[in-house]
Amino acid sequence: MPVLEAKNIDKFFYNPTKTQVLKKVSFGVEKGEFVSIVGKSGCGKSTLLYILSTMDTDYQGEMHMDGEMISGKPKNYLAQIRNAKIGFVFQFHYLLNEFSVLENVLIPGLKLGIHSRDELEHRAMEKLKFFDMQDHALKRANQLSGGQKQRVAIARALINDPLLIMGDEPTGNLDKKNSDIVFHKFREMAQQFKQTMLIVTHDPEFAEGTDRTIEMEDGRVIRQ
Numbered sequence: 001m002p003v004l005e006a007k008n009i010d011k012f013f014y015n016p017t018k019t020q021v022l023k024k025v026s027f028g029v030e031k032g033e034f035v036s037i038v039g040k041s042g043c044g045k046s047t048l049l050y051i052l053s054t055m056d057t058d059y060q061g062e063m064h065m066d067g068e069m070i071s072g073k074p075k076n077y078l079a080q081i082r083n084a085k086i087g088f089v090f091q092f093h094y095l096l097n098e099f100s101v102l103e104n105v106l107i108p109g110l111k112l113g114i115h116s117r118d119e120l121e122h123r124a125m126e127k128l129k130f131f132d133m134q135d136h137a138l139k140r141a142n143q144l145s146g147g148q149k150q151r152v153a154i155a156r157a158l159i160n161d162p163l164l165i166m167g168d169e170p171t172g173n174l175d176k177k178n179s180d181i182v183f184h185k186f187r188e189m190a191q192q193f194k195q196t197m198l199i200v201t202h203d204p205e206f207a208e209g210t211d212r213t214i215e216m217e218d219g220r221v222i223r224q
């Protein structure tokens with residue numbers, strides 16, 4: 001059973017004229033797969049990710065997550081699914097500078113409200129250790145370098161042990177050295193934890209290192 005399945009997704013934008021930006025997009029992501037999505041600028045990658053992440057509900061077609069049909073479900077229910085099942089990594093880290101590194105990693109866990117603070121602190125420290133950031137736990141987020149911030153952002157995405165990690169250009173704002181470090185951590189997550197991941201990237205080396213690449217062109221999947 002796929003972790004995520006998209007069936008015939010169509011998406012239209014209406015400004016200024018009606019334009020179809022996703023055309024019958026269908027694919028699945030199996031448990032433990034590390035999948036990249038590539039394609040030229042404007043082909044619809046971010047639009048697709050926004051739908052797959054349950055944030056955009058204005059589309060036609062069907063989306064299944066963890067065996068459950070989630071298209072047409074109410075927004076508050078989708079928000080619960082998102083918090084419990086998806087970890088997000090963006091091009092920009094969106095850490096809260098006024099909080100410590102540890103607190104930043106804890107926040108999605110506290111929001112979900114399933115585990116105690118002690119348990120979450122323990123988990124957060126384990127995640128930070130995986131990213132070699134444990135010695136920075138009590139620093140404020142704005143005291144870190146760009147590469148360090150992105151590693152903390154990925155640790156934060158893992159705090160609730162998500163079914164699926166989704167990323168939009170997670171190495172897009174990093175130099176080559178930091179981009180390589182982050183990529184190797186993604187590979188380790190795939191190998192050591194069998195973490196299921198779906199990552200939009202412009203970086204051909206990143207895409208090459210994933211298990212499978214979905215290529216898009218003009219709103220369609222042309223290879224998967």
Ligand SMILES: Nc1ncnc2c1ncn2[C@@H]1O[C@H](COP(=O)(O)OP(=O)(O)OP(=O)(O)O)[C@@H](O)[C@H]1O
Binds near residue numbers: 013014021039046
């Ligand atoms: N809110 C919107 N209203 C109208 N058109 C939009 C809107 N958002 C995106 N588009 C259009 O939809 C198409 C797909 O955009 P999208 O951002 O998904 O592409 P992308 O492949 O992620 O591009 P990039 O690689 O540059 O991030 C583009 O033609 C874009 O101009």
